[in-house]
Amino acid sequence: xxxxxxxxxxxxxxxxxxxxxxxxxxxxxxxxxxxxxxxxxxxxxxxxxxxxxxxxxxxxxxxxxxxxxxxxxxxxxxxxxxxxxxxxxxxxxxxxxxxxxxxxxxxxxxxxxxxxxxxxxxxxxxxxxxxxxxxxxxxxxxxxxxxxxxxxxxxxxxxxxxxxxx
Numbered sequence: 001x002x003x004x005x006x007x008x009x010x011x012x013x014x015x016x017x018x019x020x021x022x023x024x025x026x027x028x029x030x031x032x033x034x035x036x037x038x039x040x041x042x043x044x045x046x047x048x049x050x051x052x053x054x055x056x057x058x059x060x061x062x063x064x065x066x067x068x069x070x071x072x073x074x075x076x077x078x079x080x081x082x083x084x085x086x087x088x089x090x091x092x093x094x095x096x097x098x099x100x101x102x103x104x105x106x107x108x109x110x111x112x113x114x115x116x117x118x119x120x121x122x123x124x125x126x127x128x129x130x131x132x133x134x135x136x137x138x139x140x141x142x143x144x145x146x147x148x149x150x151x152x153x154x155x156x157x158x159x160x161x162x163x164x165x166x
Contacts, residue, residue: 001121001149003081003102005053009113010042012059016071016092018042019063028070035077052079055119057111059085063092072096082119084108084126084137097144100152106137121145 018041020034027034039046039056056075062085063071072095075083082102096103102121111117115130124139140148150156 001102001145003053003055003117003119003121005055005081005117006051007055007057007084007111007113007115007117008043008046008050009108009111010039010056010058010062012061012086013064014039014042014058014062015065016063016068017065019071020068020074031070031073031077034070035074038074038078038080047078050078050080053081054079055117056080056083057085057108057113058083059108060087061085062088063096064089067091067095069095069099072101073099076101082121084111084117084119097147098153100148100150100155102140102148104137104140106135110135121148 019039021037021041024034024037036047062083072092076099082104084104084106086108087105088103093103106126110133111128115128118127118129121140122145124137126135126137147153147156150159
């Protein structure tokens with residue numbers, strides 16, 4: 001899976017509360033509407049400015065806080081192709097893969113907001129087309145790529161009838 005898009009840069013410790021503001025809790029049964037507010041407390045204009053296929057780039061501990069599955073779901077519904085960060089909160093990482101949102105751990109210091117990236121999920125290769133540099137992320141295991149390719153864990157289970165590791 002090769003992805004290409006523009007970057008939106010955030011800092012360290014982007015919590016699930018910043019991703020999915022609690023004041024919109026009443027929209028939890030209307031996820032497309034909730035996605036219009038994704039990352040609003042970190043960047044009020046993000047949802048209206050980003051384009052489908054763009055990337056969220058952050059620092060350490062992205063997705064910390066409560067284990068709201070809504071957080072990675074609305075990032076995906078907003079059209080974000082993948083999230084790159086130095087590290088992820090464990091529950092956020094698992095929830096993201098389960099809903100079909102690719103995550104890559106890498107050194108994001110060499111990526112600026114607005115850079116154009118091309119990412120190969122299978123190899124972990126990240127080409128920064130704007131800066132003409134290459135980064136290496138931890139490649140995703142084949143089982144996770146299979147889940148992502150199928151659109152998330154539920155879709156994967158529906159397609160295969162069980163959890164296929166290869």
